[in-house]
Amino acid sequence: MNPSGRRRTTIKDVAEAADVGVATASRVLSGNGSASAATRERVLAAAARLDYRPSALGRNLRRRHTGGIGLLLPDITDAFYSRLADGVLACAQSAGEPVMIGTTGDDPEREAELIGSLLEQSVERVVAVPCGDGEMWGPAFRAGLGVVFVERRAEGRDDVPTVVADDRTGVRVAVEYLIGLGHRRIAFLARHGQSQRVRAFRDALASLGMRADEELIARAHATRDSAYAAASGLFQHRPDLTAVLAGGNMLGEVALLAARELDLRVPRDVSLIMFDDVPWAELCSPPLTVISQPPQDMGYRAAELVLRETRRPRTVTLPTELIIRGSCAPRR
Amino acid sequence: MNPSGRRRTTIKDVAEAADVGVATASRVLSGNGSASAATRERVLAAAARLDYRPSALGRNLRRRHTGGIGLLLPDITDAFYSRLADGVLACAQSAGEPVMIGTTGDDPEREAELIGSLLEQSVERVVAVPCGDGEMWGPAFRAGLGVVFVERRAEGRDDVPTVVADDRTGVRVAVEYLIGLGHRRIAFLARHGQSQRVRAFRDALASLGMRADEELIARAHATRDSAYAAASGLFQHRPDLTAVLAGGNMLGEVALLAARELDLRVPRDVSLIMFDDVPWAELCSPPLTVISQPPQDMGYRAAELVLRETRRPRTVTLPTELIIRGSCAPRR
DNA sequence: CGCCGGAATGGATACGTTTTCATGAATCTC
DNA sequence: GAGATTCATGAAAACGTATCCATTCCGGCG
Numbered sequence: 269m270n271p272s273g274r275r276r277t278t279i280k281d282v283a284e285a286a287d288v289g290v291a292t293a294s295r296v297l298s299g300n301g302s303a304s305a306a307t308r309e310r311v312l313a314a315a316a317r318l319d320y321r322p323s324a325l326g327r328n329l330r331r332r333h334t335g336g337i338g339l340l341l342p343d344i345t346d347a348f349y350s351r352l353a354d355g356v357l358a359c360a361q362s363a364g365e366p367v368m369i370g371t372t373g374d375d376p377e378r379e380a381e382l383i384g385s386l387l388e389q390s391v392e393r394v395v396a397v398p399c400g401d402g403e404m405w406g407p408a409f410r411a412g413l414g415v416v417f418v419e420r421r422a423e424g425r426d427d428v429p430t431v432v433a434d435d436r437t438g439v440r441v442a443v444e445y446l447i448g449l450g451h452r453r454i455a456f457l458a459r460h461g462q463s464q465r466v467r468a469f470r471d472a473l474a475s476l477g478m479r480a481d482e483e484l485i486a487r488a489h490a491t492r493d494s495a496y497a498a499a500s501g502l503f504q505h506r507p508d509l510t511a512v513l514a515g516g517n518m519l520g521e522v523a524l525l526a527a528r529e530l531d532l533r534v535p536r537d538v539s540l541i542m543f544d545d546v547p548w549a550e551l552c553s554p555p556l557t558v559i560s561q562p563p564q565d566m567g568y569r570a571a572e573l574v575l576r577e578t579r580r581p582r583t584v585t586l587p588t589e590l591i592i593r594g595s596c597a598p599r600r
Numbered sequence: 601m602n603p604s605g606r607r608r609t610t611i612k613d614v615a616e617a618a619d620v621g622v623a624t625a626s627r628v629l630s631g632n633g634s635a636s637a638a639t640r641e642r643v644l645a646a647a648a649r650l651d652y653r654p655s656a657l658g659r660n661l662r663r664r665h666t667g668g669i670g671l672l673l674p675d676i677t678d679a680f681y682s683r684l685a686d687g688v689l690a691c692a693q694s695a696g697e698p699v700m701i702g703t704t705g706d707d708p709e710r711e712a713e714l715i716g717s718l719l720e721q722s723v724e725r726v727v728a729v730p731c732g733d734g735e736m737w738g739p740a741f742r743a744g745l746g747v748v749f750v751e752r753r754a755e756g757r758d759d760v761p762t763v764v765a766d767d768r769t770g771v772r773v774a775v776e777y778l779i780g781l782g783h784r785r786i787a788f789l790a791r792h793g794q795s796q797r798v799r800a801f802r803d804a805l806a807s808l809g810m811r812a813d814e815e816l817i818a819r820a821h822a823t824r825d826s827a828y829a830a831a832s833g834l835f836q837h838r839p840d841l842t843a844v845l846a847g848g849n850m851l852g853e854v855a856l857l858a859a860r861e862l863d864l865r866v867p868r869d870v871s872l873i874m875f876d877d878v879p880w881a882e883l884c885s886p887p888l889t890v891i892s893q894p895p896q897d898m899g900y901r902a903a904e905l906v907l908r909e910t911r912r913p914r915t916v917t918l919p920t921e922l923i924i925r926g927s928c929a930p931r932r
Numbered sequence: 933c934g935c936c937g938g939a940a941t942g943g944a945t946a947c948g949t950t951t952t953c954a955t956g957a958a959t960c961t962c
Numbered sequence: 963g964a965g966a967t968t969c970a971t972g973a974a975a976a977c978g979t980a981t982c983c984a985t986t987c988c989g990g991c992g
Contacts, residue, residue: 326978
């Protein structure tokens with residue numbers, strides 16, 4: 269009667285009501301093992317009648333692991349990651365699996381804590397955007413955790429299934445586009461953890477016979493403030509730059525903001541390309557030219573991978589696309 | 601040796617290593633009960649030496665509920681909800697509590713499923729943006745679940761602690777502002793579940809001696825497509841409207857998009873105010889006048905409330921603010 | 933007819949923890 | 963100094979499930 273005092277109906281109650289042993293009840297309810305049609309009927313009827321819901325607690329303890337999947341992201345506030353999360357959730361929910369989420373803020377320490385928490389919960393499957401060096405993941409692998417990385421790979425963990433966008437090509441196409449417009453001093457505004465993109469940036473320039481100016485490569489932490497400072501510093505220290513490639517939507521946002529603050533006009537004074545096609549990209553002034561990645565697909569595929577437990581496909585690479593709008597102009 | 605084959609160290613191992621009973625080990629490790637300084641020392645040393653991590657599985661089963669908190673949102677992709685989630689995560693993580701997340705898409709059926717899933721997991725605390733009528737939550741309350749609603753309340757569940765923004769005042773201030781600019785035919789673009797705001801809209805008009813034109817109130821589902829259709833339909837059916845109040849950032853986005861598509865200029869042809877101060881609001885053209893709500897605070901407070909388990913403060917109302925930028929102009 | 937194999941079934945156990953309870957020792961009170 | 967109270971301690975039970983194993987039953991085959 270007491271709202272919280274009523275014991276929940278257990279499989280034992282069902283077994284009694286159906287006049288069978290708990291073992292039999294368990295077998296028919298969990299679908300394993302054999303049972304005669306008649307008893308199956310009785311058990312199911314009893315379960316329905318008593319409104320029985322199996323307790324994940326007992327099952328988890330027995331199986332010695334929690335179902336569901338863990339999800340580790342740098343920042344749920346970032347449009348890219350929130351859409352990534354949406355993809356993971358779509359897959360997980362259609363499989364009936366719960367999702368435990370945590371945000372690392374790109375801080376290896378927080379990441380380690382969250383991994384510890386997942387281990388404590390005996391979660392057995394994780395999709396994560398890794399931020400630490402591969403070391404943090406040692407305990408996870410030793411514990412037999414199934415993990416899939418997404419968006420980037422952890423240093424020194426090449427054997428882990430990973431879903432990434434082909435940002436290498438994305439960067440190259442963008443750089444070629446800017447070069448084609450006559451730009452020579454192109455800056456790259458990166459977040460920590462985007463070393464892959466920075467490398468691609470250098471390589472793209474190199475393959476066109478140019479050398480990257482290291483001073484034009486700015487790195488920011490995961491926070492908006494840090495990103496703004498990096499963007500603003502870039503514009504102030506190097507007023508000679510004519511184009512900026514922003515490694516993510518938040519970086520593009522602050523670059524636009526900083527440019528405006530310094531009375532630099534886009535694209536007249538400086539051209540801008542940013543990663544991620546966000547809905548507001550075509551609403552802002554000017555409409556932004558972007559390198560689009562498919563975040564929801566990435567999340568969905570990663571979740572699929574981790575649920576299938578198939579170790580086969582080591583790395584899935586999804587295409588990027590340069591969407592040309594109005595934020596780039598020929599160098600004047 | 602086998603990576604996944606090593607049994608994890610249990611409290612029993614610790615007890616043996618420290619030469620005490622498991623009960624004593626449990627007491628010192630969980631901090632309950634008393635133990636002599638000497639044994640406490642021994643147990644802690646043994647635990648550290650064996651790298652012992654208590655299994656949440658055993659504890660959960662014993663306690664008959666899972667720790668952590670459940671989080672139910674309509675759409676993690678929406679900037680407002682993702683920031684809300686961020687607030688919840690901030691609070692939960694600082695309390696060391698895991699978070700299980702699910703998205704309802706504002707579909708009562710999905711909501712019911714997710715509630716069921718949470719019950720199956722024996723989660724005991726959930727913060728949710730309710731979308732169904734209060735009925736869906738019956739099983740949850742009967743099971744003794746601690747729930748806090750956020751952003752809106754469920755019909756017929758006034759006794760549930762709730763964290764909301766003072767959108768009533770927000771709407772009133774916005775309407776007064778528009779009226780002050782000379783606008784008379786003001787449309788409201790709402791999502792399902794925003795009946796509170798629609799009501800506030802009617803009331804605000806009424807208190808100024810005007811009657812709301814029901815045809816100017818458009819309702820959309822949670823998807824972007826539905827929202828776009830609603831916005832576009834509004835503009836096409838009622839070309840006489842001169843101002844639009846959008847009930848959320850996604851609605852504002854599609855309103856801007858639809859207006860542009862129909863060659864309506866903002867704010868020359870139509871003024872626009874939208875709920876939620878998103879970072880791109882000042883980047884777009886024109887910079888958007890918005891009613892800002894504090895999503896992260898809302899999430900944080902809700903998480904706090906559900907963790908404290910204090911039933912006292914029934915409803916927390918956080919302030920809204922009208923931030924005037926450039927998307928409203930006097931009626932011509 | 934007797935034996936064997938497979939299917940159906942239920943008892944018992946284990947998963948890892950917390951908590952209750954009983955026990956014995958030590959300290960306190962008058 | 964005797965009784966009462968506190969304290970530290972460990973054995974055992976419980977949480978709800980899945981599975982191992984032994985038992986029973988039945989039909990088929992030699």
